[in-house]
Amino acid sequence: MRFQTRAVRAGQKPDPQTGAVVPPLYQNVTFEMDAPGAARGYDYLRTGNPTRSALEEALASLEGARHAVCFSSGMAAVAAVASLLSPGDHVISSLHIYAGTHRFFTKMLQKTGIEVTFVETEKPENVRQALGEDTRLIWIETPSNPLGTLTDIAAVAGIAREADTPPLVVVDSTMASPFCQQPLALGADIVLHSTTKYISGHLDVLGGALATNDDDLHQALYDFQNACGPTPSPFDNWLTLRGIRTLGIRMKAHQENALAVARALEDHPSVAMVSYPGLESFPQRELALRQMTGFSGMVCAELKGGLPAVQAFTSRLELFTLAESLGGAQSLISHSATMTHASLSPEDRAAQGITEGLVRFSVGLEDPEDLVEDIRQALDGLQPYR
Numbered sequence: 112m113r114f115q116t117r118a119v120r121a122g123q124k125p126d127p128q129t130g131a132v133v134p135p136l137y138q139n140v141t142f143e144m145d146a147p148g149a150a151r152g153y154d155y156l157r158t159g160n161p162t163r164s165a166l167e168e169a170l171a172s173l174e175g176a177r178h179a180v181c182f183s184s185g186m187a188a189v190a191a192v193a194s195l196l197s198p199g200d201h202v203i204s205s206l207h208i209y210a211g212t213h214r215f216f217t218k219m220l221q222k223t224g225i226e227v228t229f230v231e232t233e234k235p236e237n238v239r240q241a242l243g244e245d246t247r248l249i250w251i252e253t254p255s256n257p258l259g260t261l262t263d264i265a266a267v268a269g270i271a272r273e274a275d276t277p278p279l280v281v282v283d284s285t286m287a288s289p290f291c292q293q294p295l296a297l298g299a300d301i302v303l304h305s306t307t308k309y310i311s312g313h314l315d316v317l318g319g320a321l322a323t324n325d326d327d328l329h330q331a332l333y334d335f336q337n338a339c340g341p342t343p344s345p346f347d348n349w350l351t352l353r354g355i356r357t358l359g360i361r362m363k364a365h366q367e368n369a370l371a372v373a374r375a376l377e378d379h380p381s382v383a384m385v386s387y388p389g390l391e392s393f394p395q396r397e398l399a400l401r402q403m404t405g406f407s408g409m410v411c412a413e414l415k416g417g418l419p420a421v422q423a424f425t426s427r428l429e430l431f432t433l434a435e436s437l438g439g440a441q442s443l444i445s446h447s448a449t450m451t452h453a454s455l456s457p458e459d460r461a462a463q464g465i466t467e468g469l470v471r472f473s474v475g476l477e478d479p480e481d482l483v484e485d486i487r488q489a490l491d492g493l494q495p496y497r
């Protein structure tokens with residue numbers, strides 16, 4: 112079945128007991144047993160819940176995976192992956208990553224005796240050079256947050272497989288959604304999503320998910336979920352499943368709108384740089400066409416004039432709300448240096464290319480003409496910064 116059919120149908124059969132067409136919300140913690148130790152499939156919410164199972168089946172189907180495990184947040188899913196490591200292990204990570212993941216790697220993981228080397232995975236050769244005997248995991252974020260740079264998943268997976276003990280390749284695919292990219296088919300071992308973003312799609316749920324084809328990895332990730340308890344609420348699972356049913360349709364509209372916004376930005380003299388994989392000018396265009404099945408709705412731009420220009424621009428915008436997060440119906444703009452990436456040191460921000468003039472757009476589902484008009488009128492107010 113094709114993507115949008117799976118989005119509507121996978122894991123979402125009518126309820127066998129009642130015929131309810133929409134999978135019911137099982138908002139409860141404990142389940143009656145037939146006899147001591149004889150559960151009918153579920154016993155306790157942390158261990159499992161039918162609403163979560165439905166969501167996991169849907170997510171696995173969208174990623175072309177055998178298994179998916181859902182968590183209470185994207186960061187809980189990051190922590191679950193980290194639980195696969197032991198002291199003394201070495202991790203190679205994309206330099207350009209979400210600041211929360213960077214914070215987790217530098218503040219939490221390194222404290223447990225796990226070394227993390229950040230490299231520009233955009234050049235796979237850097238991964239080969241950073242590989243050591245103890246490298247157990249390669250962490251890729253593609254497209255990266257906020258710059259939207261791409262890493263060649265198949266190339267990195269190929270390098271990993273050449274090692275004597277091949278490290279796991281994990282791809283944070285949040286910015287793409289399963290509609291635009293299927294990392295497992297490109298050789299990744301685990302794909303991660305902050306389902307807070309495109310997958311739930313309505314800016315009203317926090318959640319995370321991991322998908323894999325490996326039975327042992329699935330068991331280990333599930334064991335972390337059960338042992339440590341970063342459990343999503345059934346209602347959040349239900350809302351996420353409701354969002355998934357329109358994922359393919361939303362992603363098509365997101366990318367159509369994002370292309371219109373990116374073109375409007377590219378045409379304006381107050382804009383120094385625009386990054387969007389759907390633009391002909393995108394530096395990694397060939398890789399985008401080869402690796403991605405869509406270009407998503409995230410656009411990044413550098414305004415001339417730094418922070419003062421950003422302040423003037425954001426205050427003039429009417430349809431782009433100044434807020435963190437991404438992937439919802441409402442268009443958002445964020446200033447990475449003072450918002451999503453404020454927790455990085457100025458040196459780390461500079462190393463990641465996050466300048467004062469950089470803004471990230473999560474292009475929503477409003478009418479594209481309204482969005483373009485809004486961008487143009489706000490940019491036209493930036494005369495001093497050309």
Ligand SMILES: Cc1ncc(COP(=O)(O)O)c(C=O)c1O
Pocket residue numbers: 184185186187209211212252256283285286304305306307317318319436
């Ligand atoms: C690329 C990426 N990965 C992971 C996360 C963490 O997800 P959450 O906020 O759901 O914990 C985010 C959040 O913004 C993100 O953008």
